Amino acid sequence: MKKLSIINPLLLFINSILATALLLSYLLPYISPKTVPALTIFSLFVPFLVLTNLGFLIYWLIKLHKNTLLSAFVLLIGWFVAPPLLKFSNKEIVLTNDLKVMSYNVRMFNYYKWNDDVTTEQKIYEFINNESPDVISLQEFYQSDLLDIKLPYKYIKTKSATNKFGLAIYSKHPIVNSGSLNFKNSANNTIFIDIVKNMDTIRIYNAHLESLKINPNKENFGEKSSERLFKRLSNGFKKQVSQTESIIKHEYSWKGKKIMCGDFNNTSYSWVYRKLSKNKKDAFIEGGLGTGKTFRYIYPMRIDFILTDKSAVINQFKTYNDNKLSDHYPIMSRLNW
Structure with missing residues (x-):
């Protein structure tokens, strides 16, 4: 006793x-x-x-x-x-005129061989083609010679002609406008496209905010000391502020239908998420199930998002947590207006 x-x-x-x-x-x-x-x-x-x-x-x-x-x-x-960590019910509505949107941080298609499976790149292409999204936003994209994503329209923005790393958006629907925000002093970026579907123009952002370069498998997450890790994370979060402000400023003038996909490198409990999700719907909250974990870590971290304007109806949200081809899980949502 x-x-x-x-x-x-x-x-x-x-x-x-x-x-x-x-x-x-x-x-x-x-x-x-x-x-x-x-x-x-x-x-x-x-x-x-x-x-x-x-x-x-x-x-x-x-x-x-x-x-x-x-x-x-x-x-x-x-x-x-606060946003929910756990969803106990989900939506499973499939309509023929849904827009099926995916977001996937592909970790450069295994360019640096973090995965011992030499067929990882081709398996990612197979996964995307089998799921057949209408639109897919890819972060940590690499313009490989083997590139084989079977969607007819695309906008790819790499750092330069020789540096083939960057962002990409592929679409089944025609792209009538595209552009890049070109973050300063950063390897990260945000791009956008305007697609036409059933006489409607829909803007889609692919956001990849400042990476924190966390390696969950190493001591101090890959940094030499806790102090240096703390400083690096603080600097990364500061950059995320200016990047978030750039996105908000850019999207302000667009009054039509809108989707924002991407890897925010931050959780739904952050200043970044609150700012970017303002006046938007979070597809996971509207239609997801479980924790929505998108980053492969010991506890659930949801840092990849699909957000829409308030007029959108989220009919389905899915996290492919059995897909271990990257350090992020792909996410998908079916949207309608």
Whole structure:
């Protein structure tokens, strides 16, 4: 009995710290990374905080202990003020005139051989062609000599004629306009196309915000020390601010139908997501199921998104979490207006 009397206060202490951290994390979307960049780093850990508080809630419920109220209270607040980590129901409506949109960070089609499977590149092409999207936005694109995506229209923007890395959007529908935002001092970028479908013009953005260069399989995520990792992440989040502002400024003048796909390199609990999703629908929230995890890490991190204008109807959302050809999972949504 004495052992139990020691364990419960210790667990309550840990629970209190994690509950307080989660409560404070609800403020993160309202704090610009330029103001306090250090705080922004914690947006990556919000899924972990949610899961640990949920674990404590279950533990105290089993024990029928009054400490249940602590995590229950914090999680209840999050239910109303933060995007959901977990969706319990989804939509599965398939209409013939849906626009099937995919977004996929392809990790340069395995150009640097991070995957031992030498057929990874061809398997990615096969996956895309088998799924047959109407539009697909590709991040970390590489203009390979083997390139074989069977969609008739495309807009590809690489860093230069010799540097074949960049972004691409492929479409079944004619592209009548395209362009690039050309982020300064960054290997990342955002591009857009306007397609015509059934006499409607739809703008599609492919956004790839500043990469944080996190390697989940290495100590300190691939950095020499925690201090240097902290500094690198802070600088990355600062760049994301100016990139986000560039996107918002560019899209402001477009009043028609709109889709924004991409790898934001940040979670739905961030300032970046709040700004880019303003006056938009999140396809995962509208039609997804589960955690929507898009980055292959030990806990669910949703950093890839499909957002639409408010007039769009999301009929389906899917995360291909059995596809391990990249460090990101492809996502797909069926949209209609």
